[in-house]
Amino acid sequence: MNLPKLPLGVPLMDRDHAVLEQMFSTLPETKDANLLPLFEAIAQEICDHFSREEIMMEQAQVPILSCHKAQHAALLREVETMRAYLATAEAKVQRHQIGFVLTHLVANHVGGVDQVTSTFLTNRSSAGAPESDSASQPACMAS
Ligand SMILES: [Fe+2]
Secondary structure (H helix, E strand, C coil): CCCCCCCCCCHHHHHHHHHHHHHHHCHHHCCHHHHHHHHHHHHHHHHHHHHHHHHHHHHHCCCCHHHHHHHHHHHHHHHHHHHHHHHCCCHHHHHHHHHHHHHHHHHHHHHHHHHHHHHHHHHHHHCCCCCCCCCCCCCCCCC
C-alpha cells in the first residue's frame, strides 16, 4: 500500500488519502480540456472516501463522529461551490482551484479532524478492539 504524505496508521484512511494524493499529483500533466473531468473524479473520490470513513467511524463509535461528519459536509459544500465556479472559469483558475484550494481543503481535513480520529482508532486498536478496514460501499453524490 502506498502511504500518504501524512500516514495516520488507519489503513482505510491511509489507503484513501494516498489515492487522493495520487489523483492530485496528475494535475501538472493534465491538459486544460481535462481539468473539469479531473475535478469531477477527485470530487467523487472525496465523497466516496468520506462515506467509507463515516461507516468505519460509526462502527468504531468514534466520540467525535458528529463533528467529523459535519466537517465532511462542510467540505462537500465547498466542493459543490467550486464545481459551479469552475464550470465557467478559465483553465488557469481551474488549475489553481484544484491544485491549491481543493488540495489544501483536503490536507487541512486530514491534518485536523482525521488525525484526531486516527488517534482514537489506533489507541482503541492497540487496546484490543478490532479496527474495521472494510466499510461497505457508499451511495454517494449521484450526479
Ligand atoms: Fe475525514
